[in-house]
Amino acid sequence: MKTLSKGFVIVASRNSNFYTYAVNLMESIKDFYPEALITLVTEERFIDERADEADQIIFCDNHYRAKLWGMSQSPYDITMYVDADMDCEHEDIAKVWDELGDRDMVFHELTPEREKFYAIREFRYDGGVEKYTLCGGVCLYRSGNPLVREFMEDWFELFNKQHNNMWMPEGFEKQQWDRDLKHFDQTTLWWLTEKEEKYKDLKIGIFRDDIRWNYFTQYGYEGLKSIEGKPPILRHYSGSLKKDVLIV
Amino acid sequence: MARTWLDNAFWETPKKEILNAISEEQVDNKQIRQVHKLNKLNEDGSPNELFNEVIEFLGEEQIEASTKKRLEKKQAEAELEKQKKLEQERSKKLEKLFEYKLETFEIPEIKESKNRLLKSKLRRSKSIPEVNLYAMMIVKESVEDENIK
Numbered sequence A: 001m002k003t004l005s006k007g008f009v010i011v012a013s014r015n016s017n018f019y020t021y022a023v024n025l026m027e028s029i030k031d032f033y034p035e036a037l038i039t040l041v042t043e044e045r046f047i048d049e050r051a052d053e054a055d056q057i058i059f060c061d062n063h064y065r066a067k068l069w070g071m072s073q074s075p076y077d078i079t080m081y082v083d084a085d086m087d088c089e090h091e092d093i094a095k096v097w098d099e100l101g102d103r104d105m106v107f108h109e110l111t112p113e114r115e116k117f118y119a120i121r122e123f124r125y126d127g128g129v130e131k132y133t134l135c136g137g138v139c140l141y142r143s144g145n146p147l148v149r150e151f152m153e154d155w156f157e158l159f160n161k162q163h164n165n166m167w168m169p170e171g172f173e174k175q176q177w178d179r180d181l182k183h184f185d186q187t188t189l190w191w192l193t194e195k196e197e198k199y200k201d202l203k204i205g206i207f208r209d210d211i212r213w214n215y216f217t218q219y220g221y222e223g224l225k226s227i228e229g230k231p232p233i234l235r236h237y238s239g240s241l242k243k244d245v246l247i248v
Numbered sequence B: 001m002a003r004t005w006l007d008n009a010f011w012e013t014p015k016k017e018i019l020n021a022i023s024e025e026q027v028d029n030k031q032i033r034q035v036h037k038l039n040k041l042n043e044d045g046s047p048n049e050l051f052n053e054v055i056e057f058l059g060e061e062q063i064e065a066s067t068k069k070r071l072e073k074k075q076a077e078a079e080l081e082k083q084k085k086l087e088q089e090r091s092k093k094l095e096k097l098f099e100y101k102l103e104t105f106e107i108p109e110i111k112e113s114k115n116r117l118l119k120s121k122l123r124r125s126k127s128i129p130e131v132n133l134y135a136m137m138i139v140k141e142s143v144e145d146e147n148i149k
Helices: A016-032 A049-053 A066-072 A091-099 A112-117 A146-163 A174-181 A185-194 A217-222 B049-058 B060-105 B108-112 B116-123 B128-148
Strands: A006-012 A038-042 A056-059 A078-082 A086-088 A105-109 A122-125 A128-131 A134-141 A204-206 A234-236 B018-027 B030-039
Touching: A006 A016, A006 A066, A016 A038, A016 A049, A016 A086, A016 A091, A016 B060, A016 B116, A038 A049, A038 A066, A066 A078, A066 A134, A066 A146, A078 A091, A091 A134, A112 A217, A122 A174, A134 A185, A146 A185, A217 B060, B018 B049, B030 B049, B049 B060, B060 B108, B060 B116, B060 B128, B108 B128, B116 B128
Parallel strands: A006 A038, A006 A078, A038 A056, A105 A204
Antiparallel strands: A078 A134, A086 A234, A105 A134, A122 A128, B018 B030
16 A cells, blocks of 8 residues: 655745744754655745755745645645744644544634634625634645645635635625635635535544644633643744744 | 512621622512612611611521632632733743744854754743853854864
């Protein structure tokens, strides 16, 4: 039986700070998991010696959501995508592959208690109220499955259309769409997982004790903790970093 | 219907001279609830009848028990609030520390260092002085290497 290749994908584009975050993330993963395979998706102009930490480098352009393109380019059979502005803090990172089980994709969950830290969670659709439930900050996925790979490609392409006013499905309210929804890849993710017939058989789940896999620093403000009482594995600094201000 | 008193009445002061109690009575098919803050004595020094009514209705033991229960609840809430504040401070400190580390990693000698162990120690540092300590060790190593060359 073929051994499945497993690796991390990290994307840093558009802003050189993300490259700095990505280098830190790669090194922090390897601090705890030296054998980890990592693919860095980044712009050629950012590359310096520190990129040697990556096992593979894929060049991307400065797209606003190069992340989605990068996810579709994974060279592995099983991929753990991690947002660049995260830091690995625990050796359980090496056990990430066990989280997939028989599922195709595994995410961090947007729950009501975490709601206040997200830009938007609820939105109006088809006369009712719908919710984003999946957070794309981390995603463990079976990239060797052609349907999952197609999903990732569609996620990127559909988001492009959405962002460029070329796609807005019926059922959404135009005003809210323009103001809150069209800029978010979450919206595309919701559509693909909830409404797209082609993907209805994909097995999508949530990490066990998922807070450990995407611990937003703001969770600490409310004292949100792991249900098993364990420390975070990946801490997410989204929201606290000044991404557009040069680090040095 | 005669006036009754809810069993969550409590002493406002340890000397048991002020009682906080809620009355309930039926007036014209409406149930009226009212919160009372009752002094043991009236302004002229005479006994407060309402105060005595509550004690007679509920008994001192009941009032004692609900006072204790309320105090425990308040203390638990205060402790929770204190913990929350501490967590908040810890999180903010961590955010600042992370930014400081990123800045430190941009120092050319550290950026170019191949010493994984020291870089890892720096990354795992719990405070700014600890970050500075490992940063100095990496820079020192770099300067020594340069001298050898």
